[in-house]
Amino acid sequence: MAPLLGSWDGDGSETAQLSKTQKSILYVDAYDSFSYNVVAMLEETLGAKVTVMTIDSEWPDGNMREFLRHYEAIVLGPGPGNPNLPKDVGIMRDIWNLQGAELLPVLGICLGFQSLCLHHGVSIDRLPYPLHGQVRHISTSAKDVFEGLPSVEVTLYHSLYANMDSLSHSQRLSSDHLEFLAWLSLENSSGSDSEIPMAVRHRQKPFWGVQFHPESCKSEKDACKSLLQNWWRMALTFNKVVGRGGYGTLSETIISPQNDMSAFPDVAYEMLKWSEATSAVSAYRSLGRGLTPEDVSEVFNKPGAPTVLFQSNGRYSIISIPSPGSWRLEYSVETQHLSLCQLQGEHEAVEKTLSVTQLWDALRYLMDMKKVNLGSPESPFWGGFLGYFSYELGLACLPHPKGSDHVSVSYEHSTERSSTRSLEDPPDASLLWCDRSIIIDNNTGNLILQSTRESDNQPSGWLDETLKSLEAYSSSSRADQEADAQFLNSILCEGKIVFPEEAIYKRQIESCKAELEAGESYELCLTSETSITLPTPTTEEGRITFPWKLYKKLRKYNPAAFSAFADLGHAKVVSSSPECFLNWDRESTLEMKPMKGTVRKTPEMTIEKAREILGSTKEMAENLMIADLIRHDLYGICGSGGVHVEKLLEVEDHGRVYQMITHVKGVVNPDHPGFAVRHMPQLKSSNMAVHGLTALQRCLPPGSMTGAPKERSCMHLQNIEDRKRSIYSGVMGYLDLGGGGSFSVLIRTAFTCTTEPQGQQQTWRIGAGGAVTTLSTAEGEWQEMLTKLRTVCNVFAPSEAEGASR
Ligand SMILES: C=C(O[C@@H]1C=C(C(=O)O)C=C[C@H]1O)C(=O)O
Numbered sequence: 001m002a003p004l005l006g007s008w009d010g011d012g013s014e015t016a017q018l019s020k021t022q023k024s025i026l027y028v029d030a031y032d033s034f035s036y037n038v039v040a041m042l043e044e045t046l047g048a049k050v051t052v053m054t055i056d057s058e059w060p061d062g063n064m065r066e067f068l069r070h071y072e073a074i075v076l077g078p079g080p081g082n083p084n085l086p087k088d089v090g091i092m093r094d095i096w097n098l099q100g101a102e103l104l105p106v107l108g109i110c111l112g113f114q115s116l117c118l119h120h121g122v123s124i125d126r127l128p129y130p131l132h133g134q135v136r137h138i139s140t141s142a143k144d145v146f147e148g149l150p151s152v153e154v155t156l157y158h159s160l161y162a163n164m165d166s167l168s169h170s171q172r173l174s175s176d177h178l179e180f181l182a183w184l185s186l187e188n189s190s191g192s193d194s195e196i197p198m199a200v201r202h203r204q205k206p207f208w209g210v211q212f213h214p215e216s217c218k219s220e221k222d223a224c225k226s227l228l229q230n231w232w233r234m235a236l237t238f239n240k241v242v243g244r245g246g247y248g249t250l251s252e253t254i255i256s257p258q259n260d261m262s263a264f265p266d267v268a269y270e271m272l273k274w275s276e277a278t279s280a281v282s283a284y285r286s287l288g289r290g291l292t293p294e295d296v297s298e299v300f301n302k303p304g305a306p307t308v309l310f311q312s313n314g315r316y317s318i319i320s321i322p323s324p325g326s327w328r329l330e331y332s333v334e335t336q337h338l339s340l341c342q343l344q345g346e347h348e349a350v351e352k353t354l355s356v357t358q359l360w361d362a363l364r365y366l367m368d369m370k371k372v373n374l375g376s377p378e379s380p381f382w383g384g385f386l387g388y389f390s391y392e393l394g395l396a397c398l399p400h401p402k403g404s405d406h407v408s409v410s411y412e413h414s415t416e417r418s419s420t421r422s423l424e425d426p427p428d429a430s431l432l433w434c435d436r437s438i439i440i441d442n443n444t445g446n447l448i449l450q451s452t453r454e455s456d457n458q459p460s461g462w463l464d465e466t467l468k469s470l471e472a473y474s475s476s477s478r479a480d481q482e483a484d485a486q487f488l489n490s491i492l493c494e495g496k497i498v499f500p501e502e503a504i505y506k507r508q509i510e511s512c513k514a515e516l517e518a519g520e521s522y523e524l525c526l527t528s529e530t531s532i533t534l535p536t537p538t539t540e541e542g543r544i545t546f547p548w549k550l551y552k553k554l555r556k557y558n559p560a561a562f563s564a565f566a567d568l569g570h571a572k573v574v575s576s577s578p579e580c581f582l583n584w585d586r587e588s589t590l591e592m593k594p595m596k597g598t599v600r601k602t603p604e605m606t607i608e609k610a611r612e613i614l615g616s617t618k619e620m621a622e623n624l625m626i627a628d629l630i631r632h633d634l635y636g637i638c639g640s641g642g643v644h645v646e647k648l649l650e651v652e653d654h655g656r657v658y659q660m661i662t663h664v665k666g667v668v669n670p671d672h673p674g675f676a677v678r679h680m681p682q683l684k685s686s687n688m689a690v691h692g693l694t695a696l697q698r699c700l701p702p703g704s705m706t707g708a709p710k711e712r713s714c715m716h717l718q719n720i721e722d723r724k725r726s727i728y729s730g731v732m733g734y735l736d737l738g739g740g741g742s743f744s745v746l747i748r749t750a751f752t753c754t755t756e757p758q759g760q761q762q763t764w765r766i767g768a769g770g771a772v773t774t775l776s777t778a779e780g781e782w783q784e785m786l787t788k789l790r791t792v793c794n795v796f797a798p799s800e801a802e803g804a805s806r
């Protein structure tokens with residue numbers, strides 16, 4: 001039998017030796033959205049090399065004992081679900097059966113802690129109320145792993161707990177196996193306090209566990225580092241005392257049944273051929289005239305022609321300009337159908353069936369092969385793709401744990417939502433290849449006209465000629481604007497709006513809360529859909545200009561940081577999104593800025609008052625959970641040491657609402673990729689376009705629109721919402737051939753799709769929702785959803801009656 005824990009306290013010399021030989025830790029991942037934060041903390045704090053193995057993996061060669069000899073210790077991570085269910089903990093359970101010389105040090109975190117307690121006779125029950133994203137002081141025994149740490153502030157993400165009352169009196173007195181090391185004082189409904197175990201160690205075996213999340217960005221950093229170092233010192237001392245170690249490390253760094261390797265798609269070569277006029281230089285001309293992006297788009301984009309405008313309140317707006325080299329790509333997740341079509345000249349078309357993984361491979365290949373090396377230093381986009389990816393495309397990119405109810409993309413017919421069921425869904429990816437474009441610097445008013453087509457840069461070529469026509473341009477008159485308003489009104493006054501049913505939405509909130517209480521999720525971003533059916537304008541001109549005129553109205557009503565317009569085949573999108581999903585520059589930096597926490601702006605509501613409201617436990621917890629999820633997403637790409645929180649839980653003014661945001665940055669290191677991308681091809685590239693695309697593929701759908709943990713939350717949301725979100729909750733932006741990219745989250749957005757443009761009616765869809773946590777109230781969430789809905793829905797009211805809709 002192993003010696004008692006007390007004798008392994010060591011003198012710290014093992015930690016000092018760490019730098020000489022890198023030790024290995026096996027991390028067991030339960031598909032949590034915080035896993036890579038834990039892994040980064042282990043690597044950054046202990047200097048250890050971590051291998052990640054998912055709970056649904058098989059032990060290599062079917063021999064756990066042999067495999068574990070290569071590791072100094074195991075960390076069992078947090079995760080959704082309940083340790084009483086074998087599928088939620090998978091291979092974690094095998095660890096508790098190790099005996100004698102097979103034993104090795106283990107640290108369980110949250111779900112891992114619960115699994116340890118459960119195996120040793122403590123029942124795992126539901127808390128009176130879940131504690132997701134809550135930051136609390138815990139008291140400790142100030143010994144063992146808590147040496148020198150009598151009280152620590154930590155983040156909690158659990159709804160289940162180790163119930164000490166489940167132990168019989170004699171079990172507790174002798175407590176033959178477990179010793180509890182830390183507690184949380186929890187007030188129950190009767191007003192009295194009870195003590196909930198927060199940390200444990202086994203008395204004979206080298207097993208420890210903590211119920212809290214030391215890796216969270218709101219847990220006390222130095223204290224949690226000391227805790228880990230204490231554990232590691234004791235773990236290494238154990239190994240030394242029992243003579244473990246010296247087996248060398250294994251080469252694998254990730255073990256999982258997930259395997260999304262597929263054949264390289266031939267269609268990538270076709271795409272390359274279609275882009276042959278795109279050279280490696282983006283030539284440009286500058287014009288110092290203050291034209292609006294709307295004006296410029298109107299000059300170049302004929303009504304109804306494929307157009308994307310990415311209009312920002314920040315620095316730059318990007319406008320697509322048609323050219324002989326323009327082509328479009330559309331992809332459907334459900335049918336795996338890819339179609340490409342040229343927009344001018346031969347009008348060639350290509351149809352192919354390919355998997356989502358192959359789609360990303362083709363995009364990466366094309367962006368890499370068509371790298372542009374030179375262009376206007378000021379311009380964030382030198383040419384490439386403009387367009388969107390849907391929420392369902394994001395779902396198809398998620399890992400699906402073995403044996404789980406898959407997050408699928410087909411839906412049963414629902415009687416409750418039958419009003420919107422028959423609507424056509426737009427493609428899941430729709431991208432426009434642009435070799436000509438215009439950038440407007442919103443700070444200086446300067447305009448950059450650019451093209452990657454060599455012939456456009458000849459004297460008197462397209463660039464020179466177009467510059468001349470822009471110099472002579474005069475913007476639309478007031479009379480035109482009034483005519484537009486009248487035209488819109490004539491259509492909008494006949495609109496029929498179908499709002500989400502309050503009772504159904506409130507029932508769905510309760511269903512979300514039931515999942516949160518069961519430990520299935522920490523936060524669920526519930527959403528609903530409102531549809532507006534309008535008559536199709538009777539004239540051809542009216543029909544094709546309607547979406548653009550609607551966009552201009554929305555842009556005025558709700559000028560947003562990521563306003564955007566897309567007219568891409570049958571799909572039309574008018575967006576006033578305030579939320580950045582993912583940006584990357586041409587060198588090495590990725591950034592994400594998730595939003596959570598929304599307050600409606602009224603004359604009485606100042607930013608100070610909004611800060612007070614958004615400073616509540618509920619709102620902070622909502623944002624913190626997503627902040628930690630986004631850190632994990634970025635660590636998955638950038639690897640340990642590469643991720644930093646720039647801003648945490650800050651309140652910003654976003655036009656019609658105040659929003660709380662967090663800003664996380666990551667730096668890509670091709671020699672040390674994160675675990676989410678480690679086995680992927682092409683990642684040794686120094687081209688940031690390749691890394692940006694991979695980050696998109698791995699980080700969709702946006703965590704702020706799902707909740708945490710992402711996979712499990714998406715699965716429950718699909719069951720609860722029972723509809724396709726489609727473009728809503730997807731992302732829109734640009735893929736720059738220079739290497740950069742930027743995508744917004746498609747919220748505060750209306751879209752429509754019809755393959756029968758001559759039909760009598762057009763239906764626009766607007767999604768809206770909000771994060772449900774255990775602190776949510778049904779009425780509060782319903783009102784918050786309406787606040788977000790109004791920012792777009794009011795644009796569908798005829799102008800005089802603005803604000804009349806709910
Ligand atoms: C769900 C929406 O927005 C999301 C939810 C937010 C929240 O819960 O406060 C804030 C911004 C978005 O991430 C929406 O606008 O429909």
Ligand SMILES: NC(=O)CC[C@H](N)C(=O)O
Binds near residue numbers: 081161518
């Ligand atoms: N963060 C976790 O590991 C949570 C564990 C478990 N699902 C609970 O809710 O209690």
